[in-house]
Amino acid sequence: MNKIVILFLLISSCGFQKIDKKVPPPPPELVEYIEEFERYYSVKIDYSVDFEDLTYPAVGVCRIYGFGLPEVRIDRSFFEEYKDDYYTIHNVLWHEFGHCSFRLGHDNATLPLIGYPTSIMYPYVFGMSDYYADNIDYYEEELDHRRKNSIMEFEADSECTIKYHIPIKPTRVTPDKTKYNRKKKHEGKDNE
Ligand SMILES: [Zn+2]
Numbered sequence: 763m764n765k766i767v768i769l770f771l772l773i774s775s776c777g778f779q780k781i782d783k784k785v786p787p788p789p790p791e792l793v794e795y796i797e798e799f800e801r802y803y804s805v806k807i808d809y810s811v812d813f814e815d816l817t818y819p820a821v822g823v824c825r826i827y828g829f830g831l832p833e834v835r836i837d838r839s840f841f842e843e844y845k846d847d848y849y850t851i852h853n854v855l856w857h858e859f860g861h862c863s864f865r866l867g868h869d870n871a872t873l874p875l876i877g878y879p880t881s882i883m884y885p886y887v888f889g890m891s892d893y894y895a896d897n898i899d900y901y902e903e904e905l906d907h908r909r910k911n912s913i914m915e916f917e918a919d920s921e922c923t924i925k926y927h928i929p930i931k932p933t934r935v936t937p938d939k940t941k942y943n944r945k946k947k948h949e950g951k952d953n954e
Contacts, residue, residue, distance in 0.1 A: 785810050789811075789812060789813060791845065799859050803905075803909070813836055821854055821887060822836050822840075823924070826861070834858040836851075836858070840854075849890070850889040852889055853887055857882050858924060860909070878891070878894075880904070881904050882904070882905050887925070
């Protein structure tokens, strides 16, 4: 009898829990990022994206349940700290969407000579580095290439977190450009 009860609890906690839940709208602060991702990759994020108090050093998580919709959670205090840093938030969200939308796994590889991550699917945040901002087009395209080639598939029924990490120092390249606000750049174009 006990065995039956335990089995039921396990299934209900990771298999069927999310099926019939309506997807709540994302927080307004994240809408712009979500829409940008949807436009760029021509996909619809039809699952829940929200803030949550995650356990340090995790700052974002994609949870995929067996038969239900996945969900992305961003650590509330991390967002508060970095909400004005477009690229850091971009890095965390794109990474989690890479898991939840494309079922991609992690990649620890770094670019030869440069020393920065090969992919947004690197398991630590590096969006606060100038290198990320300066090479944003590369990273967005790399993610597209990765999903089309299904590199390192993400396993369903598992949980995957991205963790806060001090930016990696480059070994050869010293980025010296100051960060610029990408949103302002886009707005400027729209007004032209
Ligand atoms: Zn991850």
